[in-house]
Amino acid sequence: MTSGVDLSRPQAQTVGSDEDVVRVRQLVRTVAVAVKLSLVDQTKVVTAASELARNTLVYGGGGTVEVTAVDNGRRPGITIVFADSGPGIADLELALTDGYTTGGGLGLGLSGARRLVDDFDIQTAPGQGTRITITKWSR
Amino acid sequence: MERVPILKIGDILLVSIQVDMSDQTAVALQEDLAERIVATGCHGVIIDITALDIVDSFVGRMLSTIASISRVLDAETVVVGMRPAVAITLVELGLSLNGIRTALNVERGMELIAAERDHDRHDEFDDGSDVEPTASP
Amino acid sequence: MALSTDESGRLADLLTSRVDRVIQRWTEVVGEQLRGRLSQAELLRQVQELHRALVDALGKGAVDLAAEEATELRAVLAELSRGQARQGFSATETATGVFALKDALLSAMEDDQSTRTLRDYVAFAAMVDQMGLFTFESYVHTREGLIADQAEQLLELSTPVVKLWEGVVAVPLVGTLDSARAQVVMERLLQTLVDTGSPYAIIDITGVPAVDTQVAQHILKTVVAARLMGADCIISGIRPQIAQTIVALGIEFGDIATKASLADALRHVLRLTGVESGRRQSRREA
Numbered sequence: 001m002t003s004g005v006d007l008s009r010p011q012a013q014t015v016g017s018d019e020d021v022v023r024v025r026q027l028v029r030t031v032a033v034a035v036k037l038s039l040v041d042q043t044k045v046v047t048a049a050s051e052l053a054r055n056t057l058v059y060g061g062g063g064t065v066e067v068t069a070v071d072n073g074r075r076p077g078i079t080i081v082f083a084d085s086g087p088g089i090a091d092l093e094l095a096l097t098d099g100y101t102t103g104g105g106l107g108l109g110l111s112g113a114r115r116l117v118d119d120f121d122i123q124t125a126p127g128q129g130t131r132i133t134i135t136k137w138s139r
Numbered sequence: 140m141e142r143v144p145i146l147k148i149g150d151i152l153l154v155s156i157q158v159d160m161s162d163q164t165a166v167a168l169q170e171d172l173a174e175r176i177v178a179t180g181c182h183g184v185i186i187d188i189t190a191l192d193i194v195d196s197f198v199g200r201m202l203s204t205i206a207s208i209s210r211v212l213d214a215e216t217v218v219v220g221m222r223p224a225v226a227i228t229l230v231e232l233g234l235s236l237n238g239i240r241t242a243l244n245v246e247r248g249m250e251l252i253a254a255e256r257d258h259d260r261h262d263e264f265d266d267g268s269d270v271e272p273t274a275s276p
Numbered sequence: 277m278a279l280s281t282d283e284s285g286r287l288a289d290l291l292t293s294r295v296d297r298v299i300q301r302w303t304e305v306v307g308e309q310l311r312g313r314l315s316q317a318e319l320l321r322q323v324q325e326l327h328r329a330l331v332d333a334l335g336k337g338a339v340d341l342a343a344e345e346a347t348e349l350r351a352v353l354a355e356l357s358r359g360q361a362r363q364g365f366s367a368t369e370t371a372t373g374v375f376a377l378k379d380a381l382l383s384a385m386e387d388d389q390s391t392r393t394l395r396d397y398v399a400f401a402a403m404v405d406q407m408g409l410f411t412f413e414s415y416v417h418t419r420e421g422l423i424a425d426q427a428e429q430l431l432e433l434s435t436p437v438v439k440l441w442e443g444v445v446a447v448p449l450v451g452t453l454d455s456a457r458a459q460v461v462m463e464r465l466l467q468t469l470v471d472t473g474s475p476y477a478i479i480d481i482t483g484v485p486a487v488d489t490q491v492a493q494h495i496l497k498t499v500v501a502a503r504l505m506g507a508d509c510i511i512s513g514i515r516p517q518i519a520q521t522i523v524a525l526g527i528e529f530g531d532i533a534t535k536a537s538l539a540d541a542l543r544h545v546l547r548l549t550g551v552e553s554g555r556r557q558s559r560r561e562a
Contacts, residue, residue, distance in 0.1 A: 018162045018163045019161050021161065021162065022159050022160075022161050025159060026159065029192070039224050040223075040224045040463060043193055043222075043224040043225060043227070043228045044227075044228050044231065046192070046193050047193045047195050047228050047232060050193060050195040050197075051195055051196060051232075054162070054195075098233055112196065112231075112232035112233050113232075115231050115232065115233065116228065116231055116232060139456075217506075218506075219506065221505045221506070222470070222505075223463060223466030223467050223470060223501070223505065224463075226466065226502070226504040226505045227462075227497070227498075227501050229501070229504055230500045230501045230504070231497070235500075240506075241503070241504055241505060241506035242506035243469060243470060243473055243474075243475055243507060244473055246473075247473070247475060247506065248506075
């Protein structure tokens with residue numbers, strides 16, 4: 001586990017290979033521990049990050065992930081942004097449906113990740129890439 | 140790329156996943172296991188995931204695939220040692236790990252496989268009749 | 277609204293030159309409010325401490341409460357309101373302890389007839405307001421902390437997971453289950469399954485007066501999570517009203533084993549484990 005992560009600014013990780021997805025998981029875990037998420041919440045946000053980072057790699061053709069420790073004044077949390085400049089998603093509603101897949105997976109990546117976090121925002125259009133922002137707050 | 144070691148203990152293959160697996164490592168494990176089942180003629184596979192702090196849909200699918208492959212090769216797969224936080228997350232994610240048998244630890248997993256083989260030997264024609272109804276799909 | 281440097285200096289002067297009068301009036305007003313619930317000596321000590329901290333801060337050049345120079349003053353105020361909150365004083369009583377300084381200042385300034393006096397008083401009063409509001413905030417903060425601690429203690433008390441038999445653990449749930457509590461109980465139950473290596477868990481809800489959709493969902497999710505881990509859950513003690521609610525809400529309990537009482541549930545598990553020696557109960561996930 002990487003230590004000494006500077007929490008005061010966003011941590012970036014490029015996603016270009018399988019190993020990078022592992023690195024994203026480790027980075028998210030480190031920050032989630034630092035902002036004192038419960039064990040279950042850590043597990044949820046790391047799992048969500050794993051799903052979305054894999055989407056960035058497989059569907060977006062690679063991209064970047066940015067992890068930030070945040071605080072809304074009441075409680076701390078972790079915000080993660082997944083950005084790629086891939087083909088984007090044409091039918092968002094369909095992509096967010098359980099079981100829908102174009103990549104031969106289980107179709108739980110987007111919809112499942114959304115259930116695992118508190119805030120989920122997605123911006124995408126065909127040819128415009130995809131940008132997903134998720135936040136998990138400490139309870 | 141790291142490879143997950145596969146140990147043979149009696150009639151059982153034991154896989155203890157200790158690393159944060161990349162997707163390639165997971166796929167390699169799937170292939171290695173199929174080969175080892177055939178090569179050793181083992182009838183049971185125990186996959187110990189005690190050390191895994193997350194199981195995402197990719198690893199979940201790998202576990203399901205391993206279970207299906209080994210069933211075709213006449214071996215029973217049991218996944219053991221799933222952490223509570225991982226189980227809670229999988230439920231939330233919507234992953235039900237179809238067709239996978241689970242046990243709390245390696246010891247229980249071995250008992251489960253032994254009982255299953257025993258069961259098969261004693262009444263080949265009565266498989267599943269006294270089993271609790273399975274959950275709805 | 278900060279004081280000007282001059283005003284800050286004059287306030288410090290006033291507080292030091294008329295120290296006896298200020299403190300006397302200050303303790304008087306607070307004393308009336310608290311009506312003997314704080315000893316005179318303790319009251320005097322608090323007022324003197326506040327007085328000293330305020331003079332110190334102003335002496336260092338603080339022009340408002342947020343200033344760097346007022347760090348110690350803030351600490352004294354926070355400590356005071358923490359103490360009051362713990363001892364069960366009301367928020368009004370706590371804040372009055374600071375607001376009473378206005379009265380004291382007024383009485384100390386009464387003799388001074390110059391035109392500047394009113395302007396000064398208004399500026400000083402604004403500073404006292406800041407201090408009062410800060411006290412109030414600290415008070416609320418402390419109380420919130422107390423409530424959170426108590427809620428946690430209550431949770432600890434009300435959610436025991438007990439080992440019932442070799443390989444069987446039980447959670448007797450008592451009282452209203454809200455979503456947060458249900459979640460904690462369920463996490464603890466799953467952890468106990470691992471720690472004790474028990475493949476069976478009984479969730480007894482005899483003591484639960486009502487179940488809503490969310491709580492029912494939590495219980496269901498726990499049962500599914502336990503299965504993923506290789507353990508079976510049995511739910512016992514479902515009361516008639518709860519059974520009706522469950523059906524009315526359209527919650528599907530599926531193939532989850534339910535028993536009328538904890539005793540029935542234990543009997544059920546023991547029968548299963550008895551059978552297990554010959555034919556292992558299959559836990560095939562669906």
